[in-house]
Amino acid sequence: MGLELYLDLLSQPCRAIYIFAKKNSIPFELRTVDLRKGQHLSDAFAQVNPLQKVPVLKDGDFILTESVAILLYLAGKYEVPDHWYPRDLQACARVDEYLAWQHTALRRNCLRALWHKVMLPVFLAEPVSPEMLAVLEGKFLQDKAFLTGPHISLADLVAITELMHPVGAGCQVFKGRPKLAAWRQRVEAAVGEVLFQEAHEVILKAKDSQPADPTLKQKMLPKVLAMIQ
């Protein structure tokens, strides 16, 4: 078996290795390990890397982890243009200097940016409970026009404003629920489309919110952490 690279291109170190190998026509078998599906936690992958992390290089019986070590191994084993990892002592030291700095500085910072903007919702987001929506439909709405009868009441107002919370977060609350969707249309019509949109403009734009300033972040931190526990 030739060179195998266990990668997920979601990962920065994996992308660096992938680009380096491809750009330099280094032949390899790509073994994709999908982190979002937890494939790195499988027993099979633990046989390859007991630390259960990507990237991993397998060259015959030789297994190597740590992206920098892998890049240097590839640069040493294959004929690659000198500029990638120069032979000149000081030029090489400049590359080493950056590689050492990157891991403790820029990497941590960029990784946190990705986790906070993208990955935390992937792992922490809770969908609106289908059971709860079924209760709303089955116990409260039933076959009525509105939750408590033929006319809109405070119950409808409180319910619709609540459901617009996850809608504002991008959840498809009404998808596949024609009865609830029709109720929403009736509530919107009863309230008036213009007023409904006006009242929900802020929540519907909430997902585009800018990061809070550092002082406010610090002040809010305990509450924010409590929300995700």
Ligand SMILES: N[C@@H](CCC(=O)N[C@@H](CS)C(=O)NCC(=O)O)C(=O)O
């Ligand atoms: N220092 C290692 C970092 C390896 C690493 O943290 N890989 C991440 C993806 S970027 C991973 O596999 N995480 C899975 C986990 O920790 O569960 C390297 O540069 O290769």
